[in-house]
Amino acid sequence: MQADHTASDSTENLADINAYSVNSHREEGLSSFSQPENTVYQSRGCSPDVVEHVHPAAAVGQSLFLGAGKDSQIASLTAPIEEVRDQVGTIAETIETHLKRDGSEQVRETIRDWSEDCAVDRPFAVAARYATLAVLLKSTLYEWYAHRGDLPFLNGNLRDAFDEAADRTKNHAFKDAPLVDIAWEIPRERVAEISWWRHGLMTAENPADDLGYLFEELIPAAERKKHGQFTTPRRISAIMRELAVCDDEQVLDAGIGAGALSVPRDSTMSAHTYGVEQSRLGFLLAVTSLALAEQPGVVHHSDFFDITPGTLGMNPDATLKKDLDSGDVDIVPGQVDAAIGNPPYVANRNLEKETRHYRQHLSAFGKPNKTSYLDGEKKLSGRSDLFVYFITHATQFLVDGGRLVYLLPTKWMETQYGQTLQAFLFDHYQVSAIIRFDDTVFNDAQVNAVLLVAKRCDDATVRRNTTTRFLTITGELAPAAINDLVFDGSVSEGESTESNDTSSHRENDYRVITVSQSVLEERDASDGPLTQYFRETGTLRALQQTEELVSLDTLASVQYGEKTGHNEFFLLDDADLDTWPLADRFYRSALDDFGTVSKGRLTASDSDTYILDIHAYIESLDDQATVEKPDNSRAKRVKQALIQNGHNALVAYLDHWATRADNPGQDNGVWFDARELHAPDLVHPYRIHQKTQVVRNAEGLVPTNCANGIDVKPSVDMDALLGYLNSTLHAAFLEMWGQSEGGGSLEVTTGTLGQLPVADVRAFSDKAHNNVVTAYQALIQGENYAQAKLDKAVLDAIDADINAMELRAVHSSLMHERLSST
Template structure:
C-alpha cells in the first residue's frame, strides 16, 4: 500500500483497512441455458419493502445511542451527506440500511443454495456474522448499517428479507441493484460524489473494448459492478472477464458489486479501500485491463486537506503541475496508468467530457498524451443516448492503451454519437473508423502528437470546415461587455405585482430582460416585454436617481431603519420598498452595494443591441434587442454597434448557421454538467463575416433570412429550413465553403 497516501484516506472517513481477498465464485466455461432471456426485476415490487423498512428505521436514528451517532456522522461524510444528520440525511441512511439488508440476505441465500451456508435463520445479524467468518467474504463484514437495522423489530426486517430471492431471478443484477439504489436515494444526495449508474450498453462498450478473454480486470469505483459484469448474462457461467478486482470506499458499494458479480458467476475479489491507497502488491495477481466509471465529484466538494495531499502526491508521481480544481476522476486516471497499467494494456474510462476544454484538464491531457496511445474519445449526445440515469452531463468514454515513452503515438479518433447505434458499430469506429460523417454521428481522426494539451479538445468533435484566420473579430464591429451586477437580484429585479403593491413610480425603474433563457427565439420586442410583464416576470430594474433623504451607505440606512428614524417623504412607495428591503432582506451583507455611489441604484449601463448567452447545451443564441431593456451579469451584451441594421442581421444569420455555431464551439469551453460557455474575451475575438465586404444582395438575403429565422422560431416553424437557406447564401456569396 502507498505509504504516502495511507494517512490521507483516514482524513475522509474511518474505514477498515483493505480487506483480504475473499473466496468468490470461480468462473468456468458454461453453456447457454435454452430459452433464457435477459430478465430485469427493476419494478415497484422491489422498492416497496425497502421503503417500508426504511420508514421504521428513520425515526430510530434521531434517538440512537451516542456511539452509533458518531458512526453515522462518519458514514454520512463518506457518502457525501450532511454530517449534521438532518431529517433528509437520516432518510437516506435508512434507505441505505434497508438496501444493505436485502443484498446481504440475497448473497447469503446464493451461498445457502450451494450448501455453503445453513438456511437463513430469524437472527439475520448472527447469520451474516457467521457467513463473514466462514467464507471470509468482506461483503458480510459489519458496518453502522447493521447497527441501525438491529434497532428495528424482526417483523419489520422480514418484509425485506423475504424478498431475497427476487434479485436471484435477475439476469442483470448489477443493473437492477444500481436501479434500486438510484430509486431510493434521491439524486441530490448522490450528486456530491457524482454517483450515477452506468447504462448496460455503455458498460458493454467499455468492457468489450478494454478487455479480452482471460483478462484480470480492475474496476475502481466499482459501485454496483455494471462495468465489470459479464457481457453474456444468459450464460450459466461466463469467462468474460476471467477475474475482477472491484474497489470502492463504501462498504455498501462493495456489497452491491459483490452481490451482483456473485449472482452472475463472475470470479472476483472485493476491496473496500480508497483507490489511491491501493497498489499492485495489494492484489493477488497483476491486472491486465482497467474499466472505470470513477466518481464525478468536483474538486471543491472534497475535504481541502485530503485534496491538497492527493494533488501533491500525484504531482510528485507524474512530474506534472496539476490544478487544484481537478475533479476526483482525474486522479483516478493518473493512478490507474502510473500504478496498474503496463505497456500494451488497455483502460476504458467513463467520465464527463469537461476536462477536454477546461484549464484544469490541461494536466490530464498532457499526461495521457505522453504516457498512452489515446485510441479514441467517444462523446454521446445526451438527447439521444442517456448514458447515466438522471445525470446532467455529457458522457465521454476515453479509450487508452499504455505505451512506452519512446514509442510514437498514432491517431486519436474523436467520435461523436448523436443517434441510436449498437455498441459493435462504435467499437469498429474506435478500431479503424474513417474520417467523416456516419449515419449515426461523426468521426474525426487526428494525429496525437499534433494536439496541444493547452488547446480545447472538445472542438475536435465538431471540426470547422473553414479557415477563420482571414475573418475579422466581433469586437471590430461593436464593444462586448458583460451586464452589470445588481448585487441582490431578489431586491432590485421587480415584477409588476411588486411595483403595483408599493406604488413605485415608473421614473424610478428601467426595463429589464432578466436573462436570455426567458426569451423565446432570436429577437426581443416591446410586445415580448409586455407579455413577460403580464405574466408577472421580473421585468423592472430598480433604478432611481439620488434620493436626498436616503443615506448613500446601506449600513447607515440600515441603522436608521433599525432605530426607526428613517421616514418616507416624497415618493412614499419607493421609500417603503427600500425600508422593507433593508429590514427584511439583509442587504448590509452585499458587498456590491458598498461600492456604489448610491447603494440603491445599480451601475447604469445602456440597453445592448444584442443579448448573448454565455452558457448553452446546444445552440448559442445572439438575441436582437429591439427594446430599451437592460441586462444583468447573467448575459453578455453587444454595444456601440457600428453596423447598420441589415449588416448586423447578416452577421446574426451567420452566427446562427451551423458554420457559425461550430466556430463558436471552437472557442467555447466546458462548464458545469454538459454546458459549454465562453468568456467575454473569447466573444470579442470570435471570428465573424464582414458584411461590409459583401455585395448588397448577399447582405440583404442574409438579413432577410435572419428575419425569417426569428419568425419561424416564434411560430414553432421550420428553423432548420431557414438555416439551410443561410448556408446556401453563405456558400454562394462569401468565401466560406
C-alpha cells in the first residue's frame, strides 16, 4: 500500500543514538514521549507503512507458556532453526487439511480470492504456510517486547494480544498480515503450537539468516519464483555485507525481506538500516529481524518506487548527530552510505504496473532541464527488467562515494537492453568489481548471478581511470579476503598474464581479470558481452576485431523460430492426425527439438512434429473476410467456409479446442491463425549444451522457438557460410557471446546471433573457399579428422594467428567452465 508520509512539525536533535525521542502523529493531534533505555517502532500519520526501530536493548529471558500440547511443554526453549522449520511445517500441513475439510465458506472464499489475485497454484497449501509464518513472526515480535517490559507476557487470546500490542507499541507490524485472519478459524491448540515455537527464534544467533531460511523452506519455490523472490545464500550475503557496509553507517536495503543483507551478524557492529518492502509478509519479516538483532532501522511497507530520498528517513527536516570517530557528523535523511540488494528478478513483460511507474525517477538524472536517461540520448531501454530500475532508483539515495552492492542476473551484461544500463553505470559509478562464483548462486533458480560492486562518483575523470576487476571465485575465500581483492587490489603470488587491454591473475581460489573502465565505456555492441571478461579470451577478443570478420547480419538475416504462444494447440503429432485427419494443406513439418537433427541436412525424417498452418487458406477467402476489422465474427466466417468446403476434421479439431484455448494464436481476429510461417535457409540452435551444429533446411521445415533461422543473402555462398558456422571458431565465439543460463546451457538470442562476428566468406580466395567447402562436406559425411581439417581451413582463410589445436583448447576450456558452473 502507499504510505501517507508526512514530515514532523518539530525537530529533535539527538546527541546520542542510545536515547531517542518519538513523535507520534495522530489525526486528532500531536503527542510525544521520551523513554531512554527502551525501544520503539515509530509510525507517522497513523500509517502501517513504516516502522522505526530507534534503540537496541535488553537480554532475552523466559516467557510464560501459552497453552500448547504436552510435547511442546517439555521441549527445550532453545531449538535449532531446522527443528522450528520441521515442527511449524507439520502444523501448516495440519492447518491446510483443516481448511480444506472444515474451513468456513467465508475463509474458503478469502483464500480463493487471494489465490486468484496472486495467481497461486496450490491456494490452501500456500495460504496455510503464509498464515502460519505470520502468526509465528507476530508471536516472536510480541515476545521481544514482553522481555523488554513493554507488554505483558503472552497468556491468553493471541488475537486480542496482537491488537493490544499494536495499540501500545504503535508498531503496525502487529496489524493485519497476509491471511493471518484464517488462523483464528482453526483449532486454538494449533495456533498455540505455532506461537510456542517463537522460543526457537528468540535465541537465534543470526535472526536474519534464520528468518530468511524459514521463509524459503515454508513458502514453495514456485510461489517465490513468480515474484522473483530468491533468498540470498548465507555465504553470498556475508560477502555482500563485507563489501557494502562499514560500522555505524546508513544502509539502504530495498526489498529487505528478512534483512539477511543489511542486518549485522556481529552484535558488536551497528548500522542504521533503511529497509523497503512491498510484501506484507516481507515487511513483518524485516521488522522482526531488526528487533531480534537489536539493530536500529527504518522499514517502509511500500513500493520502492514510491519512496524518494526525501521520504526515506520520514523526517527530512530533522538533523541527527552521532558521535563517530571523526566527531559529530550531520546525517541528512535520504543520503545513505551504501545500497545493498537482491532485487526481484521480474521480467519486463511481467511488471505489475505500467512501465512509466518504474521509469519516472530517471528524470532526476542528467544535465539540468534534460531527461537524458528517461527519454533522451541515453534513454534506458524500455525492455529493461525490474532489477534494472532498482539499480537506477537506488542511485538517487547514495552520497558521492557511497557503495552499491547488488546481486544481479548476468542478463545485464549480455543483452541489448543491458547495454543501456551499462552506460548508466559508467556515467554514475566507479565500477570497482563484478564478481561471479564458480557455481550457481541459487539452488532453485534457473538463473546465473553476479555481484556488482560500484562507488557513486560524480567525477568523470576518476570514473574513467578506475580499474574494474572481473573476479571469479573458485574456492572458499573469506569475505574480508574478497574485500581486499576488490578495493585494495592485493593479489597473492600466482600465474599472471597480460593482453592489449587486460591483465589477469590466477590463484587456486580465484581468478581476476582487470580492465580500465575507460575501455569498457568505449565498447559497443560489436565488441560482445561484458561476460567475456570473466574468461581469459584475449586471443579471441583480438581476433574478432580483424577486418576478415563481419557481423552475421552482414551476410544473412536472422530471425527467431516460430513462437505461436500456444504450442499445445498449434503443434501436432501423428496421434493427433490419426484422431483428426486434416488435409495436407493445413499442416507442415516443424522442428521442435534440435536434438533430433541428423548431421548437415534437416529433413522431415528428423522430426515427428507438425505445425497447424491455416493462414494461406484464410488469405484465399474473399476480400471482405480478410480486410474487415479483426473480431470474433471473422473467426466464425472462416469456420463457416471450412464447413462449406468439407474440412470437417479441421472444424472438429477447432471445436475441441474452442472451450480450452483463449485466443492462442496471433491477435488478428482468428484465434487459430498463427499467421504466415517461415522456413529459413539454415537452422541454428537457440540453446546449446555441448555440440554446436548448424544445418541446411533441405525440406523447408518450420523451426519453433528451439532454433534461430538464417536466410543467406544472394551474394553469399551458402556452403562456405555453413562450413564456417560449423567450425570450432564459431563455437568459441558463441561461448563468448552467448548467455550462460542455469543448468549449464548456452542461450543464443536472435539479436546476439545477428551481431556475432563471422568470417566474411565473400572475401575468401578461391583456394580458401574450396578448402572450407571440401572440409565441411567431409564433416557431414562423418570422415575421420574432418573437424580438425575444417578448423584449419577456416583459420587459414582469415589468416588467424592461432592454430587449430590451440583454438580447440580455448573452446574446450570455455565450454568446460560453463558446464562446471552448474
